[in-house]
Amino acid sequence: MIKILIRARFGAMLASMIPKRKNKDSAKKSGKGTLVLMLLVYLYLFFVFGMLFFSAFLGLSMFYLPTGNAWMYFSMFVILSFAMMFIGSVFMAKSEIFEAKDNEMLLSMPIRPRDILASRMLGILLLNYVMEALVAIPCAVVWILFGGGSILSWIAFLLTVLALPFFGLAVTCLIAWVISLITSRLPKSPLLPVALFLIFFFGYFYLISNMETYLERFAAQGDQIAHSLQSIAPLYWVGAGIANANLWQLGLSLLIYLLPFVLTYYVLSRTLIKILTTKRGVHYKKTDISASVVAGGMKNALLKRELSRLLSSITYLLNSGISALFLPIAAIAAVIKRGDILAIFNESGLTGMENVICLVMVVGLTLIASMVLFTSASVSLEGKHLWVIRSLPVSSADILRAKLKLHYVIMVPTCMIFGLVVAIAYAPALPIAVMLVTLPALYCVWCANIGLICNLCHPVLDWINEAQVVKQGTAVMLTMLFSTLPVFVLAFLGGVLALISYWLSLIFLLGVMILGIVLSYRYLMHGGVARWDSLVN
Amino acid sequence: MLRIEHYTKAYGTKKAVDDLSIHILPGEIYGFIGHNGAGKTTTLKACAGILQFEEGEIFVDGVSIRKDPMACKKIMAYVPDNPDLYEFMKGWKYLNFVADVYGVSTADRNERLQRFVTLFGLQDAIGQPISSYSHGMKQKLALIAALVHKPKLILLDEPFVGLDPLASHELKQIMRKHCEEGGSIFFSTHVLEVAEKLCNKVAIIRGGKLVVSGTMEEVKGDSSLEEVFLELEDRHD
Numbered sequence: 001m002i003k004i005l006i007r008a009r010f011g012a013m014l015a016s017m018i019p020k021r022k023n024k025d026s027a028k029k030s031g032k033g034t035l036v037l038m039l040l041v042y043l044y045l046f047f048v049f050g051m052l053f054f055s056a057f058l059g060l061s062m063f064y065l066p067t068g069n070a071w072m073y074f075s076m077f078v079i080l081s082f083a084m085m086f087i088g089s090v091f092m093a094k095s096e097i098f099e100a101k102d103n104e105m106l107l108s109m110p111i112r113p114r115d116i117l118a119s120r121m122l123g124i125l126l127l128n129y130v131m132e133a134l135v136a137i138p139c140a141v142v143w144i145l146f147g148g149g150s151i152l153s154w155i156a157f158l159l160t161v162l163a164l165p166f167f168g169l170a171v172t173c174l175i176a177w178v179i180s181l182i183t184s185r186l187p188k189s190p191l192l193p194v195a196l197f198l199i200f201f202f203g204y205f206y207l208i209s210n211m212e213t214y215l216e217r218f219a220a221q222g223d224q225i226a227h228s229l230q231s232i233a234p235l236y237w238v239g240a241g242i243a244n245a246n247l248w249q250l251g252l253s254l255l256i257y258l259l260p261f262v263l264t265y266y267v268l269s270r271t272l273i274k275i276l277t278t279k280r281g282v283h284y285k286k287t288d289i290s291a292s293v294v295a296g297g298m299k300n301a302l303l304k305r306e307l308s309r310l311l312s313s314i315t316y317l318l319n320s321g322i323s324a325l326f327l328p329i330a331a332i333a334a335v336i337k338r339g340d341i342l343a344i345f346n347e348s349g350l351t352g353m354e355n356v357i358c359l360v361m362v363v364g365l366t367l368i369a370s371m372v373l374f375t376s377a378s379v380s381l382e383g384k385h386l387w388v389i390r391s392l393p394v395s396s397a398d399i400l401r402a403k404l405k406l407h408y409v410i411m412v413p414t415c416m417i418f419g420l421v422v423a424i425a426y427a428p429a430l431p432i433a434v435m436l437v438t439l440p441a442l443y444c445v446w447c448a449n450i451g452l453i454c455n456l457c458h459p460v461l462d463w464i465n466e467a468q469v470v471k472q473g474t475a476v477m478l479t480m481l482f483s484t485l486p487v488f489v490l491a492f493l494g495g496v497l498a499l500i501s502y503w504l505s506l507i508f509l510l511g512v513m514i515l516g517i518v519l520s521y522r523y524l525m526h527g528g529v530a531r532w533d534s535l536v537n
Numbered sequence: 538m539l540r541i542e543h544y545t546k547a548y549g550t551k552k553a554v555d556d557l558s559i560h561i562l563p564g565e566i567y568g569f570i571g572h573n574g575a576g577k578t579t580t581l582k583a584c585a586g587i588l589q590f591e592e593g594e595i596f597v598d599g600v601s602i603r604k605d606p607m608a609c610k611k612i613m614a615y616v617p618d619n620p621d622l623y624e625f626m627k628g629w630k631y632l633n634f635v636a637d638v639y640g641v642s643t644a645d646r647n648e649r650l651q652r653f654v655t656l657f658g659l660q661d662a663i664g665q666p667i668s669s670y671s672h673g674m675k676q677k678l679a680l681i682a683a684l685v686h687k688p689k690l691i692l693l694d695e696p697f698v699g700l701d702p703l704a705s706h707e708l709k710q711i712m713r714k715h716c717e718e719g720g721s722i723f724f725s726t727h728v729l730e731v732a733e734k735l736c737n738k739v740a741i742i743r744g745g746k747l748v749v750s751g752t753m754e755e756v757k758g759d760s761s762l763e764e765v766f767l768e769l770e771d772r773h774d
Contacts, residue, residue: 287664289654290647293633301637305623312625384621390587392638393610536588 005111005119041477044485046134053080054138065146071239074157077139078164078238084131085168086175089124093176095315095467096120097268102464103276114269121169121265128165128172136161152245160242163254166261173264177275183314298394302402303409309381310374310406316381319470323371324411330368331418334361335425358428358436359498363491365422365440369415370487372444374407375451376479379532380460380469386535396529400452404524407448415441431502435509442513443487449520451479456524456531486516538563538690538721539584544593546579553579554745557593561723561738563689564716568736569725570766576745577725578618581694584723585615597690611639613690614683618698618725620675624668628659628678631667632685639686646685653681656707673699680708691715693724697731709735733762741769 057073064073097120106116140157143149149157234256241250268275310316334341345353382389389399419436428436455475463469470476490509497505539561546554554576561567571577582588584595586606595602597609623631629650636646654663657677662670670678676699683691691712697705712722712735726732732739733753739762740750748769749756757765
């Protein structure tokens with residue numbers, strides 16, 4: 001039975017990740033091409049994250065591997081891996097285990113709850129392995145560069161790599177259950193999940209934004225910190241188990257990883273039916289319709305519909321809009337740290353670097369803006385509700401425009417405001433100030449257009465769990481590629497032109513972006529509309 | 538009000554509906570009967586303008602659904618067999634959204650929504666998210682949304698499934714009143730007794746092909762509709 005469940009679960013996951021073939025004959029060639037493209041996207045993302053952790057481990061290795069505190073290097077590997085697993089899968093666990101739409105159907109069948117749970121946890125476990133690999137591979141590479149360790153140490157490292165995701169799985173499942181419990185007990189308001197999401201992720205951002213400071217402090221006071229952390233036994237065991245190839249410490253570490261998983265699996269499987277079937281927080285009360293319903297325009301109604309969908313789903317908000325929060329953080333940090341940033345250049349004897357700093361910030365803000373993917377899942381999210389909008393007297397072009405408008409309305413003013421803030425704080429040359437205000441904002445428009453095109457080309461309407469289309473969908477992956485990759489190309493070309501003239505660079509970048517926006521919008525209003533009209537659920 | 542002419546819809550090589558022609562006049566309640574997979578939903582979806590088709594033509598109040606779907610949709614409403622509504626909205630927000638799209642004035646929507654929400658007993662639930670609704674409540678909400686702009690033609694796919702006896706009764710009253718006022722209703726059902734009592738005309742479809750159609754008296758004669766339906770099924774087996 002469990003094999004059938006696992007097959008069904010992975011079938012659904014793969015269906016959302018791999019482009020669908022509509023017509024066997026014509027789609028064979030394009031299907032293969034898209035598959036290769038998808039693999040390239042995944043490799044690209046893996047490379048980007050891998051390089052990030054490679055540089056982090058390179059910094060740590062210099063201070064810990066040659067000294068007697070090598071255990072700290074591996075403890076950091078465990079902490080970073082766990083953080084990646086937790087962040088990457090906690091909301092997926094919430095929607096896959098506790099809020100999947102087929103829960104009741106499966107529970108009504110002669111299937112043991114523990115099999116249902118196992119089939120769902122396995123998907124999250126595999127995701128944890130992928131997340132861990134992003135950290136483990138750079139960690140191992142840096143370790144090799146520094147001479148590596150004994151065979152026993154490598155075996156201990158391998159065992160840790162295999163066992164750690166079980167610990168991540170246990171914690172994510174428990175936290176996901178708690179979040180699910182909290183949100184189900186609270187009145188259904190879009191503001192509450194959003195607030196919960198903001199609290200959770202601002203905490204995460206705070207930690208990540210201070211990661212460099214922590215690492216520097218770790219590096220500067222390595223011995224002292226290592227000595228004090230040694231007293232936190234489990235943290236010491238997990239590192240020392242690998243570094244010293246100490247079997248006792250390794251055994252304790254494996255116990256730390258596996259025992260919580262066994263207990264979590266036991267408790268959840270015993271209580272799964274109760275957890276999934278107990279409805280909470282539904283208190284019907286009379287609503288005065290006459291006070292609530294007021295006539296509004298059709299276009300406004302379509303935009304509100306998109307906004308309601310976005311604000312009501314943590315999964316959608318988290319995966320598509322998380323980067324939007326980085327914009328104010330990056331801009332405000334750039335303003336607050338203005339003195340420090342300029343001082344770094346002044347100390348190096350480089351004065352009057354405001355223009356260069358602002359050019360880098362143009363790239364930074366554009367890159368952050370390119371990671372907001374509201375439109376890349378907006379077609380797929382229509383899902384089984386597609387009939388509603390299709391049966392109403394609304395033109396396909398207006399529906400697509402509303403999806404774009406949501407992205408524009410949220411992102412364009414945000415980019416312009418924070419670009420302006422940075423421009424005022426650094427007072428660069430006029431063309432660069434114009435770049436700061438216009439380029440990230442214009443790039444948002446391109447990202448919205450390309451996201452919608454990708455989703456219209458690769459829609460998935462028969463999803464069971466929205467994470468399938470919001471997180472793992474082909475459209476999302478392709479959008480990430482087509483929105484982030486051009487930033488680097490444009491940054492390079494714009495940078496080269498900036499060496500000749502800032503105005504030339506500005507005109508070139510504005511021209512390219514406007515051309516991209518016009519062409520993509522034209523496609524949407526013709527080919528995109530035709531694709532929308534052909535959708536059937 | 539609704540004229541279906543030689544409508545054919547194929548999925549790959551299989552014809553779901555083959556050369557179907559039906560004519561529904563103003564003031565008529567037209568029942569559409571057939572076994573599961575006969576092509577009822579495929580036909581209703583095409584009439585509602587949410588399913589493209591290759592052959593034939595469908596006219597709503599003289600306007601082709603293919604050539605001017607917007608004009609057709611403005612004067613009709615569709616309720617599917619499984620009303621999957623926007624679960625991220627509250628009941629009243631969904632109704633307000635639909636009313637906005639149809640351009641219903643504040644006064645009209647207030648009057649109609651008050652009336653239908655009370656009629657279907659949704660006063661307590663209307664302020665709650667649709668995700669907390671039962672199947673029957675969603676069905677009621679979908680029916681209210683279909684009535685909010687006072688359409689000339691209403692397309693209903695199995696409208697009585699999931700409704701409690703009281704709501705079923707109210708729906709029948711609404712359907713009769715709608716037709717008395719000159720509107721038309723085209724609906725599919727498996728409940729033959731209801732079709733027999735409610736419909737002026739009826740069409741029986743089998744394997745995508747129209748088997749028989751006409752006024753209730755023409756189709757059933759002295760027998761019951763159930764007997765006619767079973768007889769037609771036996772004849773084709």
